[in-house]
Amino acid sequence: MTSPQTLVFDLDGTLIETAPDLTAALNAVLAIEGLPRVDPARTRTMIGRGARAMISRALSDLSEPADDARLDRMLDAFLAHYGDNIAVESHPYPGLLPALDQLEEAGWRFAVCTNKREPLAVKLLEALGIAGRFGCIAGPDTFGMAKPDPRHLLSTIETAGGDPERAIMVGDSATDVDTARAAGTPVIGVSFGYTDVPMHALAPDILLRHYDDLPAAVDRLVEDWGKATAR
Ligand SMILES: O=C(O)COP(=O)(O)O
Ligand SMILES: [Mg+2]
16 A cells, blocks of 8 residues: 655744744844844744744844854743744644645645754644644654755654655745755745745745645646556
């Protein structure tokens, strides 16, 4: 029997609009350091390589030193604030839940491969009531490797009980496209997420503007790999 087809989602900017809560936590930490707030539009270009990278980019924007001791201190404060306020404004993107229903009906399984730490990713998806939909929720701490390392994606697929030959990645940034390419996995890039390079310029296999179009996008890719089991 063939293993189920697996759709692996990035989290921030792909499944969930998290930028407002991430920005609030970042600004709380900048305030502790006596620094000015960052604009939420700016944070949208800083998310995707983990919280430490986001803080480092915010400091660089302010021409502030970002030595390890400072980053460690700010990261601890960030994680505490964010963990306590993880789903204040965060919400799934429009059309996501009906698209998951339709794809599940067609036999797809789902997983999450994110550079958000696993306990925070699980906490967020639980707060939104959708954690149970994913066979694996893997952060950089889950297997000890982070996107763009393709092993993060491949281990996520395997842990979800899937087959890397029958999987698709859905993401919002260069990190996700690079990861999928390195893993040999087709990639759908969403146009509404967090990235400093527009998704169309990253040349994903399919550019997705709305989740209403996800089932058709997935069908197109399955036709391409030509060996899916019709359900
Ligand atoms: O930068 C982050 O914290 C996580 O981002 P991701 O879910 O887009 O991988
Ligand atoms: Mg993302």
